[in-house]
Amino acid sequence: MSERRLSEIARHLVQPSDIVGSDFNLVNRAAVKAGIRYDLWQQGFLYLLLAKREDGRYACGAGGAVLSSCRQIGKTFMIGTAMFILCAGRKGTLVIWTAHHTRTSDETFNDLCELARTPVLARYVDHIRRANGQQEIRFSNGSRIMFGARENGFGRGLHSADIEVFDEAQILTVKALDNLIPIVNTSPNPLVVLMGNPPKPGDQSEAFAEKRANALAGSDGMLYVELSADPDADPDDRDQWAKANPSYPRRTGEGDPAHAQPAGRGQLQTRGAGHLGRDRERACHRPGRVGRRDHRRAGYDRIARVRRGHAPRPRRAGHRIRDQEA
Known part of the structure; x- marks a missing residue:
């Protein structure tokens, strides 16, 4: 199966207007030198995430960026490596990375x-x-x-930051978001990223739901990407698995849904899209399920190969990441 562009797989793709360029091209050049390769859809997302307007500010700086998808598609690898490269190349940048659970933040x-x-x-x-x-x-x-967990109160008391990343954003109240967003208000070019999975019943998903509603209502100044299968998709349809999870089958193994989720076919239907909106959409959001650790291992084995020396070190000063480049 050939790689597909973000626009070809996203169920909902809301882009900010007036984009004139993006920092992604500079970040991607540094990533390639470090042995990191982003999939085609990831390149599209990062281009839009780091897109800028004519005044040099991030195009989605006002409304933030939201990525809603199933697990095991490489969200953490994609955004984490991009934030790392941005910090390596741009002096004085402060990124706050929060997750709801301590274990997720630690991982x-x-x-x-x-x-x-x-x-x-x-x-x-x-x-x-x-x-x-x-x-x-x-x-x-x-x-x-x-790095820190919101369940432990991480973020309170911080005075400023340039970028905030909210992992597990499906468990995030509007009150908690409002308490943390002011941290980036003093930055000359702030950026806020929310990424998460379809929430389960009982998840405090107010902020995720509000962001989705604003995006689908046509709000400008934000990036919203939702990856899912078609409504009422057949859970056994491999094409729908690939539509919901762009990492399948290249990075996410097929597995056997019947064994992976013994409670049955109903668990393969997401409660997220319908729970977030009021249109009662349903989508197959756990295709080819594998363990979280298995997927992380598959994603980061590229980094392990670089560490073992399978990628060349830069030999000239010109190969270094420059401040103006990232």
């Missing part, structure tokens, strides 16, 4: 620490702080990525 921190050990990127890292509640990757140019 992302460990994944990006692994990235920090790759031959090409290690030179840009000053040190890594691993103390609980104070996890941080600090770069030699003064940039930082701070």
